[in-house]
Amino acid sequence: MTNLILIGVFVGLGLLFRRLEAFPKESAQVLNMFALYVSLPALILLKMPQLELGKEALVAAVVPWGMLLLSVVLILLASRQFGWSRAKTGVLLLVVPVGNTSFMGVPMVNAFFGSAGIPYLIVYDQIGTMLIFSLYGSLILAMYGREGTLKISSVARRALTFPPTIAAVVGLALRPWPYPEAIASALHGVSLSLTPLVMTAIGLQLRWRLNPSVFAPLSYGLFIKLLIAPLAALVVCRLLGMNGLAVDIAVFEAGMPPMVTAGALAVVAGMESELAIALVGVGIIASFATLPILYLLL
Numbered sequence: 001m002t003n004l005i006l007i008g009v010f011v012g013l014g015l016l017f018r019r020l021e022a023f024p025k026e027s028a029q030v031l032n033m034f035a036l037y038v039s040l041p042a043l044i045l046l047k048m049p050q051l052e053l054g055k056e057a058l059v060a061a062v063v064p065w066g067m068l069l070l071s072v073v074l075i076l077l078a079s080r081q082f083g084w085s086r087a088k089t090g091v092l093l094l095v096v097p098v099g100n101t102s103f104m105g106v107p108m109v110n111a112f113f114g115s116a117g118i119p120y121l122i123v124y125d126q127i128g129t130m131l132i133f134s135l136y137g138s139l140i141l142a143m144y145g146r147e148g149t150l151k152i153s154s155v156a157r158r159a160l161t162f163p164p165t166i167a168a169v170v171g172l173a174l175r176p177w178p179y180p181e182a183i184a185s186a187l188h189g190v191s192l193s194l195t196p197l198v199m200t201a202i203g204l205q206l207r208w209r210l211n212p213s214v215f216a217p218l219s220y221g222l223f224i225k226l227l228i229a230p231l232a233a234l235v236v237c238r239l240l241g242m243n244g245l246a247v248d249i250a251v252f253e254a255g256m257p258p259m260v261t262a263g264a265l266a267v268v269a270g271m272e273s274e275l276a277i278a279l280v281g282v283g284i285i286a287s288f289a290t291l292p293i294l295y296l297l298l
Contacts (some may be wrong), residue, residue: 007107007199014203028204032103032260035197040102041167043191046184047118048171056246059237060120063250064099064128066236067229068136071097074224078217087272088217090144094266095279096221098133099256101125102164104202104284107195108256109249112295120249126168129259137262145269202284214275221258221275222283226290230255234297248298255294257283 017023075096079089099105102125109117179187233254237247258279266276 006195007111010196010199011203014200016203017200018204023204028201031197031201031204035103035194035201037163039191039194039197040106041163042187043106043118043194044122044164044167045171045174046179046187046191047115048122048168049175049178056244057120057123059242060123060246060250060253061127063233063237063254064101064124064132067233067254068097068132070229070232071224074228075221078220082216084217085272086144087270088214088275090140090269091266091271091275091279092217092221093144094137094140094271095258095262095276096225098129098137098259098262099225099253100259100284101129101253101256103198103260104287105253105256107199108287108291109252110195112252112291113245113249117245117249120246121253122168122171124250124253126165128253130165133259133262137265141265141269144271211274211278214272214278217275218278218282221279222286225258225279225283226255226286230294231297234294251298252291252294255287255291257287 014028017027072093075089075092078084079092084092101121105121105125106118109121230251234251237243237251260280263276263280267273
């Protein structure tokens with residue numbers, strides 16, 4: 001409960017800071033970049049060596065790929081049924097399957113499950129989200145983006161060389177050698193900055209206006225991302241007799257709102273920008289209600 005209160009406090013501070021002239025327009029981007037390049041890699045380096053490699057970790061790696069397949073099928077069926085434009089369909093295919101499993105995921109998993117769930121979150125994020133974003137995301141950008149705007153190789157290279165990805169590889173390589181106490185303490189201290197930075201940045205970026213023209217695909221996309229995908233993952237895992245912390249983390253991560261970076265790339269690629277921005281912004285707001293409900297179902 002304390003962690004949830006802190007999350008609310010920092011989001012509220014972000015909303016407040018957005019109204020103050022002392023904070024420049026780029027404040028959210030600066031906070032996000034610091035979290036991406038410093039805070040999140042520190043957390044991954046700290047937690048990755050604690051990962052128990054086995055059947056449970058495999059579940060966390062497989063679930064996001066199953067959610068990708070489910071999302072793509074549902075989006076293509078709806079696009080054909082409702083006659084959505086190519087630009088809207090491209091946004092849904094790019095943004096909906098890829099969750100905000102690190103920036104939003106870490107504070108939420110820490111709040112509901114504690115630090116023991118972080119290693120499985122890292123598996124879900126790195127083997128699932130980041131690979132999907134780099135491989136599948138590059139394909140969607142090439143098929144639906146404005147021709148010549150983005151190079152597939154460039155997008156894939158950026159995704160695979162993200163500091164969190166590098167930290168995950170280094171953390172795995174260092175598993176046989178425990179960190180000296182001073183290094184572990186330093187990593188822990190730096191990692192504690194992640195939640196304040198990310199949640200304050202989210203508050204700085206939240207917008208309340210919604211273009212009516214995107215309401216139908218927006219509602220459908222978020223319905224898949226925040227409800228259908230995690231509930232499908234939960235049902236399948238339970239039917240297969242799967243339980244435990246790794247399974248719970250995988251299901252919980254499947255319900256994270258759309259990734260901010262995916263939304264930004266959709267805009268850059270010339271897709272439906274209003275829909276991309278709304279999926280990210282409204283998705284974050286709605287997830288504060290859907291994630292607690294999902295946790296109660298686990």
